[in-house]
Amino acid sequence: RKEVEQDPGPFNVPEGATVAFNCTYSNSASQSFFWYRQDCRKEPKLLMSVYSSGNEDGRFTAQLNRASQYISLLIRDSKLSDSATYLCVVNSNTGGFKTIFGAGTRLFVKA
């Protein structure tokens, strides 16, 4: 089993749709969690951190479920510009620092 797993997609959704991605992790001692977006042939850009209480930034909502060991990203009112690959990142610092990127979920938003 991979340490961080994401559904590779692609998710094809119409503009205005709501779409959700999950990311599961295996290390229960993981401490910090993030979502990044990566456009084709570009570097990943930080989208948002994920906090235990859940957090929202405009149309984006991130949640953490420690009991089930997954994080989620919800995008409301999808725009064409949301088309990208979304990467989750899980960090731990128990017994040495470790940072693991998921392989990403591809999203295509269609007009």
Next chain:
Amino acid sequence: DGGITQSPKYLFRKEGQNVTLSCEQNLNHDAMYWYRQDPGQGLRLIYYSQIVNDFQKGDIAEGYSVSREKKESFPLTVTSAQKNPTAFYLCASSMMDRGYEQYFGPGTRLTVT
């Protein structure tokens, strides 16, 4: 302008040659990282450094070397021992007290023939 710079953007080398990729940050970040990304795959950690003059191997360090002589700089050398060096190389940096929230440079595409 604060940020992370990587140079060059594209690099071509012949097999058997060592090549050094540059990474510089002016964000005053403590930690720096090198990743490689292959087509359709996720990022894999090569090396990271949390303080000057110290660095740790990541998951795929074989065939690579790094140095961290200054806080701002973390160059990566791809040696001839690296069997499949052609890839997209990404450098990142972070503050250790922000949960290691990483910021990336624009990357270097290395092609070895």
